[in-house]
Amino acid sequence: MRFPFALTKKIASHIIKHKLRKTPKFAMVLQLEPLHTCNLTCTGCGRIREYSTSLKDMVPLEQCLQAAVECDAPMVSICGGEPLIYPKIEELINGLLEQGRVLYICTNGMFMRKKMRDYLAAIYSPSLEPKLKKLLAGKLITEKEAETIRKSDDAAKKKAVIRPTKWMYWNVHVDGLEFTHDLIVEREGVFKECIEAIKMAKICGYQVATNTTVYRETDVAEIEDMFKYLSSLEVDGHTISPGYDYDAAKKDMVSRLGKDPKQFFLTRDMTRQKFAKIQDWGKAFTIFGTPVYQEFLAGKRELTCTAWAIPTFNVKGWKAPCYLMTDGHYPGYQEMLSKVQWEKYGVVNGIARDPRCEHCMVHCGYDPSGALGTNYQRGDNWKNIKYNFGGKPKPFPASPELEKRAYNGVTIGKGHLAEAKAIINSPAAGARGAFSHKEEEHQHEAHVGSHCGTGDTSERDDLLAKIKDVKNAE
Ligand code: SF4
Ligand code: SF4
Numbered sequence: 421m422r423f424p425f426a427l428t429k430k431i432a433s434h435i436i437k438h439k440l441r442k443t444p445k446f447a448m449v450l451q452l453e454p455l456h457t458c459n460l461t462c463t464g465c466g467r468i469r470e471y472s473t474s475l476k477d478m479v480p481l482e483q484c485l486q487a488a489v490e491c492d493a494p495m496v497s498i499c500g501g502e503p504l505i506y507p508k509i510e511e512l513i514n515g516l517l518e519q520g521r522v523l524y525i526c527t528n529g530m531f532m533r534k535k536m537r538d539y540l541a542a543i544y545s546p547s548l549e550p551k552l553k554k555l556l557a558g559k560l561i562t563e564k565e566a567e568t569i570r571k572s573d574d575a576a577k578k579k580a581v582i583r584p585t586k587w588m589y590w591n592v593h594v595d596g597l598e599f600t601h602d603l604i605v606e607r608e609g610v611f612k613e614c615i616e617a618i619k620m621a622k623i624c625g626y627q628v629a630t631n632t633t634v635y636r637e638t639d640v641a642e643i644e645d646m647f648k649y650l651s652s653l654e655v656d657g658h659t660i661s662p663g664y665d666y667d668a669a670k671k672d673m674v675s676r677l678g679k680d681p682k683q684f685f686l687t688r689d690m691t692r693q694k695f696a697k698i699q700d701w702g703k704a705f706t707i708f709g710t711p712v713y714q715e716f717l718a719g720k721r722e723l724t725c726t727a728w729a730i731p732t733f734n735v736k737g738w739k740a741p742c743y744l745m746t747d748g749h750y751p752g753y754q755e756m757l758s759k760v761q762w763e764k765y766g767v768v769n770g771i772a773r774d775p776r777c778e779h780c781m782v783h784c785g786y787d788p789s790g791a792l793g794t795n796y797q798r799g800d801n802w803k804n805i806k807y808n809f810g811g812k813p814k815p816f817p818a819s820p821e822l823e824k825r826a827y828n829g830v831t832i833g834k835g836h837l838a839e840a841k842a843i844i845n846s847p848a849a850g851a852r853g854a855f856s857h858k859e860e861e862h863q864h865e866a867h868v869g870s871h872c873g874t875g876d877t878s879e880r881d882d883l884l885a886k887i888k889d890v891k892n893a894e
Contacts, residue, residue, distance in 0.1 A: 421809055422706055423657070424586050427522050428808045434494045435791065445728045445757050447493035448788045450521075451743050453734035454479045454512060456501040460528055462605045463880050466665075467501060470746070477735050481508045485515045487733040491753040497591070499526040504535060510580035517587055524591040525582075526631060528605065529614035532590060536617075536624050537565055539581040541572035551623060560620040584625040589656065591629045592618060596642055597649070598829035604880060608830040615826070618653055629708065631659040634694050636686040637884030644697070647705045649826040651816035657706040660698075661783035662691040662717070664744065665878065686881075687779045692719030704813055709783060711807045712790030712800055717781060723795050725766030725777065728757060729788035741765050743784040745776060 421428070431448075438446045455478040456471040471477070479487075488496055496516050503509055504527055516523055540548065552569065555561045561569075582588075595604050598611040621628045630650055634643065647658060663686060682690060695717035701707055702714050716723045727742035737749035738756040742765070750756035765774050766785070772778035777785075793800065816822075828834070 422812045423808055426586060430494050430520075430522060431791075439793075445762070447491035447731050447753065448729040448791065449495040449497055449784075450488055450491050450493040451730060451732040451784065452479075452484055452487060452496055452498050453500050453732065454484050454498065454503060454506045454509075456734070457505050458500060458502040458528070459505065459530055460502070460605050460607060460610070462528075463603075463883050471735065473501065475505075475507075478506065479733070479735050481511055481515070484512055484733075485519070487738075487753075488516055488519055488521060491731055491733075493521070493731075495522045495524065497524040497526055502528055502531070504531040509535075510582055513582055513588065514580060517585065521587070523588040524629065525588065526591045526593065528610065529592045529617045530610065532592070532617035533560070533613075533620055535582050536620055536626070537561065537569060538576070538579060539583055540624065541569045541576040542579055542581045543583075544569050544572045544577075554623050555620060558619060558623070560616055560623070584621075584627070586627065589627045589629040590617075590621050591631050591659070593632075594630045594646065594650070595632055596638070597646055597826050598831060599834065600639075600642065600884070602829050603883060611829065612827070612831060615653070618650070618655060622654055627656045629657040629659065630655055631661075633661060633663040634686075634691075635663045635884055636690060636881045638694065639884075640694055640697070644701070645822075645825055647701060648816040649822055651705050651813070652818040652822060654815050655706075657708045659708045659783065660701075661787075662686055662694065662781050663880070664780045664782050688781060689719075691717065691779070691781050695719075702807070704816075706813055709787050710790030711803045713783065713787045714790075716786055716790065721795070721797065722767075722769065723786045723789040724768060725780070725785040726789045726792060726794055727765065727785045728760075728762060729792060730784040731756065744780070744782065 434448070453467070453471075455473075455475065456467050457473045457475050457478075458465070458468050461468065498509075498512065498516075500506070503525060506512065513523060513525065540552070548569075552561070552566050556563065556566055592614050594611070594614055595601050601611040601614075602608050618628050618630075632643065632646070634640075643660070650658065686694075695714075696719075698707070698714045698717050699711070702709075702711065707714070712721070713723070715721045725742075730743060731753055732739040732743045733753075734749075737751050738753050739746055740748050740750060740756050740760045741762065747760075750759065763773065766777050767773065767780070789795065790800075791804065
């Protein structure tokens with residue numbers, strides 16, 4: 421099966437229960453942001469700029485658990501910020517698992533190996549030696565770390581840890597191969613760390629997914645290569661979504677000065693071009709997201725936004741109307757459902773009900789629409805069943821060539837960050853430098869993406885456009 425049966429059953433039962441009760445609006449996935457602190461400062465990340473990143477501004481553990489009970493979404497995506505920085509992340513994960521939720525831990529991958537070593541220390545017995553040997557052979561842990569695991573004391577054994585379970589996925593943020601990903605996250609070595617964490621997770625028995633945002637300047641061929649590489653590592657699934665942001669200044673330039681929106685936005689037309697092969701990718705790789713949403717991305721049908729089905733809860737409360745836009749925060753999920761005028765948002769029959777929604781096709785607005793039967797067409801249920809219960813695509817064959825294409829940055833001596841920064845910030849580069857965002861005043865009205873990496877997509881587009889030159893010059 422493409423996805424574990426127990427998970428598919430849980431989600432299907434949730435939908436059927438609410439359909440039978442005729443519940444007008446209900447949650448499918450809770451986007452839980454326990455904090456907005458992060459160890460990285462990726463280009464254009466909106467989350468670390470929109471909210472305070474002080475560790476004092478965290479959602480207390482009990483409130484996080486209560487938010488999940490309140491909206492009763494069967495799936496919870498723990499994001500942020502970097503959720504592995506949350507001091508009670510183990511207790512949060514274990515508490516949500518006790519509630520019977522399916523969990524996605526959306527992480528930049530930098531602390532995953534540490535958390536997995538804690539797990540190995542907690543369960544250590546001599547029977548773990550073959551696994552440690554494998555991890556050592558793959559250079560995924562050091563001899564010293566193996567010794568610490570072996571010598572784990574009572575405190576390490578009693579520590580709350582993140583254990584592998586079929587109900588949880590690590591969901592690692594990967595926006596391209598080494599060169600591109602390290603540049604976007606503004607730190608060399610992050611791609612390598614993500615890959616090592618993924619390899620370690622697979623050896624330890626965890627389920628691993630990845631999440632990727634596609635920008636205006638994303639090279640689709642590279643994304644396909646990235647899927648091949650991740651599939652060769654036996655990654656269990658991938659979320660992919662178009663990036664999107666609404667910026668009042670850019671909108672004004674389109675309407676007042678008659679500029680071409682393609683200069684600023686990943687427009688719906690452009691998204692459809694980028695995602696033209698999404699259905700083929702869905703056959704070759706384990707892409708999360710319904711086939712109906714894939715048809716929407718490929719431009720084969722329209723869907724209505726169901727942002728209420730993927731609510732976001734953070735330190736300010738329930739964020740409305742969606743993960744991307746903030747028109748307000750509410751103290752309760754039901755209060756948000758009843759007070760927000762949902763009919764003011766989304767695109768219906770090609771007409772944007774809110775101008776900010778005009779080019780949005782992101783998964784947190786439209787993926788649930790595919791599962792919930794909004795804009796139902798004959799045969800949709802069968803398509804969803806066939807996709808979910810169909811065979812899991814086989815891993816792409818690993819090869820030295822594929823590995824070489826993946827590690828195309830700092831690993832092979834292309835420590836490109838300083839060089840790329842200089843090019844991008846040079847007067848010759850025109851426009852604003854993608855790396856100068858820390859000094860800029862941010863005036864964007866919406867912050868975007870679908871998961872980790874939400875932010876001003878134009879900054880990433882500037883960056884990606886300019887690194888094409890850097891790459892071509894090699
Ligand atoms: S920005 Fe997108 S997800 Fe948010 S309300 Fe508009 S269409 Fe829906
Ligand atoms: S995009 Fe994700 S990893 Fe990067 S700074 Fe933002 S929250 Fe952190």
